[in-house]
Amino acid sequence: MIKVTNLHKYFGNHHVLKGIDLEVEKGTVVCIIGPSGSGKSTLLRCINLLETPTEGHVLIDGVDITDPKQDINELRTEVGMVFQRFNLFPHMTVLDNITLAPIQVRGMAVKDAQELAHTLLKRVGLSDKANAYPKQLSGGQQQRVAIARALAMRPKLFLFDEPTSALDPELVGEVLDVMKSMAQEGTTMVVVTHEMGFAREVADRVVFMDDGAILEDKPPEILFTKPENSRTKSFLDRVL
Amino acid sequence: MNLSLVSEYAGYILQGAGLTIVMAVGSIILGCILGTLLGLMRVSASKPLSFISGAYLQVFRGTPMLLQIMFIFFAIPQIYNMATGNFFNWRPEIAGVIALGMNSGAYIAEIIRSGIQGVDIGQTEAARALGLTHHKTMQLVILPQALRRVIPPLCNEFIVLLKDTSLVSGIGAKELMYRSRSMGVTTYDFVSFLVGAAIVYFCLTFILTQASAWIERRLAVSD
Numbered sequence: 001m002i003k004v005t006n007l008h009k010y011f012g013n014h015h016v017l018k019g020i021d022l023e024v025e026k027g028t029v030v031c032i033i034g035p036s037g038s039g040k041s042t043l044l045r046c047i048n049l050l051e052t053p054t055e056g057h058v059l060i061d062g063v064d065i066t067d068p069k070q071d072i073n074e075l076r077t078e079v080g081m082v083f084q085r086f087n088l089f090p091h092m093t094v095l096d097n098i099t100l101a102p103i104q105v106r107g108m109a110v111k112d113a114q115e116l117a118h119t120l121l122k123r124v125g126l127s128d129k130a131n132a133y134p135k136q137l138s139g140g141q142q143q144r145v146a147i148a149r150a151l152a153m154r155p156k157l158f159l160f161d162e163p164t165s166a167l168d169p170e171l172v173g174e175v176l177d178v179m180k181s182m183a184q185e186g187t188t189m190v191v192v193t194h195e196m197g198f199a200r201e202v203a204d205r206v207v208f209m210d211d212g213a214i215l216e217d218k219p220p221e222i223l224f225t226k227p228e229n230s231r232t233k234s235f236l237d238r239v240l
Numbered sequence: 241m242n243l244s245l246v247s248e249y250a251g252y253i254l255q256g257a258g259l260t261i262v263m264a265v266g267s268i269i270l271g272c273i274l275g276t277l278l279g280l281m282r283v284s285a286s287k288p289l290s291f292i293s294g295a296y297l298q299v300f301r302g303t304p305m306l307l308q309i310m311f312i313f314f315a316i317p318q319i320y321n322m323a324t325g326n327f328f329n330w331r332p333e334i335a336g337v338i339a340l341g342m343n344s345g346a347y348i349a350e351i352i353r354s355g356i357q358g359v360d361i362g363q364t365e366a367a368r369a370l371g372l373t374h375h376k377t378m379q380l381v382i383l384p385q386a387l388r389r390v391i392p393p394l395c396n397e398f399i400v401l402l403k404d405t406s407l408v409s410g411i412g413a414k415e416l417m418y419r420s421r422s423m424g425v426t427t428y429d430f431v432s433f434l435v436g437a438a439i440v441y442f443c444l445t446f447i448l449t450q451a452s453a454w455i456e457r458r459l460a461v462s463d
Contacts, residue, residue, distance in 0.1 A: 048369055050369065073368075073371050073372070077370070077371035080369075081366075083365070087362035087363060089363065089366070101370035101372060104372060105370065105376075149370070153370060
């Protein structure tokens with residue numbers, strides 16, 4: 001589904017990604033862990049071109065998205081993204097947040113889009129919040145709306161950029177539950193996270209990044225119990 | 241001070257107030273159109289557009305308003321004459337509205353720019369990540385949020401503009417300031433007529449302030 005080869009990213013002189021190779025198979029969940037500043041989020045943002053890679057290729061279903069001729073908007077409809085800070089549109093109701101892209105991008109009829117939105121809200125457990133504004137919701141509720149908003153486009157794969165890092169601890173669970181149910185349904189997901197419990201339980205593979213490079217890429221039961229790289233070991237010692 | 245003298249000429253003075261309002265509305269409309277255009281150019285990715293907008297801003301902020309009014313009224317017809325050999329003259333009201341509109345366009349452009357840039361970058365990222373085009377992101381996500389932020393500074397700009405119409409009296413537009421001064425000259429009672437004009441200006445700006453506060457409250461409801 002995703003094939004990243006020799007990906008480099010510079011911010012000015014700062015070499016953030018140093019030759020990343022990564023493959024994500026359809027229907028699998030890959031969690032990316034590592035210290036802050038290691039380039040996890042930048043890697044994720046390169047997969048839907050919120051950051052433009054300096055060098056290297058990103059293929060999604062065989063299509064090279066780094067090809068300048070590739071229609072970026074078209075690509076992005078196939079890649080759902082959930083942000084750390086939710087980024088809901090504050091001037092729209094929950095319903096309008098969810099129906100905006102299906103109507104404007106997919107050309108879906110308003111009525112169909114609203115029906116879809118109600119179905120998705122039910123799925124994330126927020127049926128009664130359709131007409132609320134984002135600021136009237138808790139962080140956990142906002143993030144669940146953001147997930148519903150991404151789901152509404154029916155993308156092929158989902159990118160989660162530290163989806164629970166901005167949440168109060170007691171609200172983390174409700175968001176992770178929604179993500180777990182998505183994983184169980186066979187959704188392809190790449191998740192940058194500090195939730196080691198989630199990675200251990202849900203991920204098919206866990207990728208450890210440090211200083212712009214992937215140091216280990218293993219199934220969770222191996223990476224968490226028998227890390228080979230000393231930096232992986234010391235990172236896990238600190239967070240577990 | 242003799243306010244009965246003012247009331248005797250109230251019709252004459254209020255006609256001037258009418259012209260003041262018309263000029264203010266005209267220059268606000270022109271200023272908003274120009275300002276929005278220039279503001280969008282300023283934040284656009286295109287270097288030349290951004291540069292043109294920046295240069296415009298520098299020129300109009302860097303020279304006095306009265307000079308700009310006089311330049312458009314006196315100098316533009318001269319330049320036209322030099323270029324084509326033909327003659328034309330502005331009415332001072334028209335030249336005044338154009339000058340005021342062009343001047344406030346520069347300030348409104350800055351208001352629009354800061355309004356747009358004040359919207360969290362995450363909003364753009366979320367909209368683009370959903371596949372919305374740059375244009376639709378601006379139209380549906382960024383500008384509606386920017387609008388709420390620009391109402392107070394925009395209202396401030398309108399108040400400045402309303403008062404600055406008095407400068408157009410300098411080229412002979414018979415608006416409120418012009419008429420009050422000329423009545424002062426005629427009757428030797430400057431106090432009455434200037435106080436009268438001040439009261440009218442104050443009432444007009446007061447209405448604008450109240451309207452702005454009302455709009456802000458309305459928008460805050462859905463924010």
